Amino acid sequence: MSDIKVLLTRHLPDEVEAAFQEHFDVSLNPSDTPLADDQWRDALQNFDAICPTVTDNIHADLFQGISSPRTRILANFGVGFNHIALSAAGKLGISITNTPDVLTDATADLAMTILLMLARRAGEGERLVRSKQWSGWYPTQLLGTMVSGKTLGIIGMGRIGLATAQRASKGFGMKVLYHNRKPLHAEVQGDLQAEYCGSLEAMLPRCDYLSLHCPGGDATRHLLNADTLSLLPKHAFVINTSRGDVIDEDALIAALQNGAIAGAGLDVYAREPEIPASLLAMKNVVLLPHLGSATLETRTAMGLRVLKNLKAFFAGYSPPDLVSPR
Ligand code: DGY
Numbered sequence: 001m002s003d004i005k006v007l008l009t010r011h012l013p014d015e016v017e018a019a020f021q022e023h024f025d026v027s028l029n030p031s032d033t034p035l036a037d038d039q040w041r042d043a044l045q046n047f048d049a050i051c052p053t054v055t056d057n058i059h060a061d062l063f064q065g066i067s068s069p070r071t072r073i074l075a076n077f078g079v080g081f082n083h084i085a086l087s088a089a090g091k092l093g094i095s096i097t098n099t100p101d102v103l104t105d106a107t108a109d110l111a112m113t114i115l116l117m118l119a120r121r122a123g124e125g126e127r128l129v130r131s132k133q134w135s136g137w138y139p140t141q142l143l144g145t146m147v148s149g150k151t152l153g154i155i156g157m158g159r160i161g162l163a164t165a166q167r168a169s170k171g172f173g174m175k176v177l178y179h180n181r182k183p184l185h186a187e188v189q190g191d192l193q194a195e196y197c198g199s200l201e202a203m204l205p206r207c208d209y210l211s212l213h214c215p216g217g218d219a220t221r222h223l224l225n226a227d228t229l230s231l232l233p234k235h236a237f238v239i240n241t242s243r244g245d246v247i248d249e250d251a252l253i254a255a256l257q258n259g260a261i262a263g264a265g266l267d268v269y270a271r272e273p274e275i276p277a278s279l280l281a282m283k284n285v286v287l288l289p290h291l292g293s294a295t296l297e298t299r300t301a302m303g304l305r306v307l308k309n310l311k312a313f314f315a316g317y318s319p320p321d322l323v324s325p326r
Contacts, residue, residue: 001025002023002024002025003025004024004025004048004049004314005024005025005027005046005047005048005049005070006020006024006025006026006027006047006048006049006050006051006310007026007027007029007043007046007047007049007050007051008020008026008027008028008029008051009029009034009035009050009051009052009053009056010029010032010053010077011028011029011032012077012299012303013296013299013300013303015300015303015304016299016300016303016304016306016307017303019303019304019307020303020307023307023310023311024049024310027047034055034056034057035056037061037062040056040058040062041062041066043071044062044063044066044069044070044071045066045069045070045071046070047070047071048070048071048072048073048314049071049072049073049074049075049310049313049314050071050073050074050075051074051075051076051077051306051310052074052076052077052083052084053076053077053078054076054077054078054080054083054290055083055272056083057083058074058083058084058085058089059085059088060085060087060088062085062088063085063088063089063091063092066092067092068092069092069094071094072093072094072095072313073094073095073096073097073309073310073313073319074089074094074095074096074097075096075097075306075309075310075313075319076096076097076098076099076306077099077302077303077306078098078099078103078293078302079098079099079100079103079293080098080215080216080242080243081096081098081323081324082215082216082217082243082245084096086323086324089324090324090325095313095319095322095324095325096322096323096324097306097309097313097319097320097321097322097323098321098323099301099302099305099306099321100159100321101159101305102298102301102302102305103160103292103293103298103301103302104159104160104163105163105298106292106293106294106295106297106298107160107163107241107292107293108160108163108164108166108167109167110241110267110288110291110292110294111160111164111211111213111239111241111292112164112167112168112171112172114239114241114265114266114267114286114288115147115152115168115209115211115237115239115265116147117265117286118209118237118239118262118263118264118265118284118286119144119145119146119147119209119237120144121142121143121144122286123283123286124142124283124284125142127283128142145208145235147172147174147209148172148173148174149173149174149175150174150175150208150209151174151175151176151177151206151207151208151209152164152165152168152174152175152176152177152207152208152209152210152211153177153178153179153197153203153204153206153207153209153210153211154176154177154178154179154180154210154211154213155178155179155180155200155210155211155212155213155214155223155224155246156179156180156212156213156214156215156220156242157178157179157180157184157213158180158213158214158215160213160241160242161178161180161211161213161214162184162188164211164213165178165192165194166192169192169193169194170192174209175193175195176192176193176194176195177194177195177196177197177203177206177207178194178195178196178197178203179196179197179198179199179200179202179203180196183196184196200223200228200231201231204228204231204232204236205231205232205233207232207233207236208233208235208236208237209236209237209238209239210224210232210236210237210238210239211239211240211241212224212238212239212240212241212242212246212247213241213242214242214246215242215243216242216243216244216245216246217243217245220243220245220246221245221246222245222246222247222248222251223246223247224238224246224247224248224251224252225247225248225251226248226251226254226255229251229252229255229260229261230255230260232255232260232261234259234260234261234262235262236261236262237261237262237263237264237265238252238261238263238264238265239264239265239266240264240265240266240267240268241267241268241292242268243268244266244268244269244270244271244272245270247266247270249269249270249276249279252264253276253278253279256279256282256284256285257278257282262284263284263285263286264284264285264286265285265286265287265288266279266285266286266287266288267288267289267290267291267292268290268292269290272290273289275287305321308320309321309322
């Protein structure tokens with residue numbers, strides 16, 4: 001048995017927990033809920049590695065007053081790491097890893113699921129059936145809008161943005177526009193017949209659908225706000241599977257209430273799991289509980305990726321998915 005002590009802050013798929021137990025002295029968090037701040041401080045003193053996830057708020061204050069933690073690595077279960085105070089952890093020599101690649105397809109699938117649900121009013125239809133209010137088919141019932149031939153704007157053309165663009169372009173015959181720090185390689189862009197837009201001002205007025213795929217954090221906070229939302233056509237739908245803070249939620253609610261956009265589909269929220277009552281009350285809104293990577297295959301692959309990072313780290317190598325220090 002290894003004497004390297006690892007804390008998993010959440011229950012992970014059985015296969016993953018078993019694989020961890022083969023390699024490390026593993027402790028589980030029996031409550032399967034986020035650790036309180038004092039539990040975090042304890043953990044930093046008692047474990048060589050901690051595997052947190054996206055709902056663990058690892059803020060800078062947690063590291064205050066700790067000068068030489070036992071923890072040397074936070075191996076995050078999730079690709080996003082904007083919930084971790086990188087610089088405070090870095091000052092104590094703690095490395096951070098994430099789990100890119102393995103959740104790309106699942107998240108892109110979910111963005112398309114939401115896009116289709118919005119276009120075809122699937123949530124409204126399901127609610128109609130379940131409420132036993134459906135009185136039968138008629139020609140003008142719940143008319144949605146087409147997806148094929150329409151224009152999808154993508155903000156953030158990383159792995160997930162690209163996988164969404166591929167589905168939209170090749171699977172659904174959509175025209176893809178995108179805004180990103182830099183354009184795609186010419187070959188990839190040509191294959192998708194996608195068009196790079198150097199600014200949101202150039203892209204948003206042309207979007208029938210807009211899907212967000214940029215990381216969360218200070219650089220992208222409220223990228224979609226009252227001003228940028230006002231650039232979208234009235235018939236546009238907004239889809240967010242990235243991070244809640246990329247959208248100014250109040251401005252989104254106002255845009256929906258004023259009819260400035262046609263609808264929104266959200267998998268992530270500014271203050272998860274809190275969802276504003278006004279969003280819950282709107283019928284042209286699809287609301288999912290942060291399901292982007294939620295398939296058994298994906299969550300298993302994410303867990304095994306965390307393990308791979310830890311094994312490399314404790315064998316003295318740089319872990320493959322090191323995000324800090326860089
Ligand atoms: C992530 O990995 O960052 C997602 O939000 C959870 O799947």
